[in-house]
Amino acid sequence: MMGPESRRGMLRDILMQLPFLLWLVLLWMLLWHQFTPLAVVTGLVVAVFVTRVFRLPTVELVGRVNLWYTLVFVVLFLGSVVAGAVSVTIQVFDFRRQPGAAIIAIPLRYADDIVTTHVAITASLIPGSLVVESDRDRRILYLHVIGVHNRADVDAFREGVLRWERRIVRAVGSPAQYRALKADQAKAARGEVSR
Numbered sequence: 346m347m348g349p350e351s352r353r354g355m356l357r358d359i360l361m362q363l364p365f366l367l368w369l370v371l372l373w374m375l376l377w378h379q380f381t382p383l384a385v386v387t388g389l390v391v392a393v394f395v396t397r398v399f400r401l402p403t404v405e406l407v408g409r410v411n412l413w414y415t416l417v418f419v420v421l422f423l424g425s426v427v428a429g430a431v432s433v434t435i436q437v438f439d440f441r442r443q444p445g446a447a448i449i450a451i452p453l454r455y456a457d458d459i460v461t462t463h464v465a466i467t468a469s470l471i472p473g474s475l476v477v478e479s480d481r482d483r484r485i486l487y488l489h490v491i492g493v494h495n496r497a498d499v500d501a502f503r504e505g506v507l508r509w510e511r512r513i514v515r516a517v518g519s520p521a522q523y524r525a526l527k528a529d530q531a532k533a534a535r536g537e538v539s540r
Contacts, residue, residue: 422471
């Protein structure tokens, strides 16, 4: 028999997972192109099954959002999407040379699961690159990139992704990540080598 504390804990878990369950039900209905009561019921059954059988690790949300850095991130991101689309278009229609492609490993410096996900989505949404793998334990993203012809291009692309990581940490990173970023920036300003 469940005690009152156990029931409250279960109710809290259900309420916490409710948005995710609703999202899975919506995806189920979109997948089958059916918006019927039967699709809702079967989607709910599948969503409950998926969340109970394939449990994901708990991710702690810090709730820190810096509005200024978030606005800067959004503006720079939109500009990069446009610039990336133009760059890819030029490469596709330049018949004189092949665009060049590479798989680039990018070791992230400040990332936890949330920041890694943000960096991966950001890098994939900018035309010209796509995440092909993420090594969660070592915090390394592997991206397929077009428009790479030499080592300097690889290094420039890697530094660009690390810049996005820093922007994301400034906007929504945890206080500890933000402090680590500030400490590394202070070291760089003094001419010391960061990690």
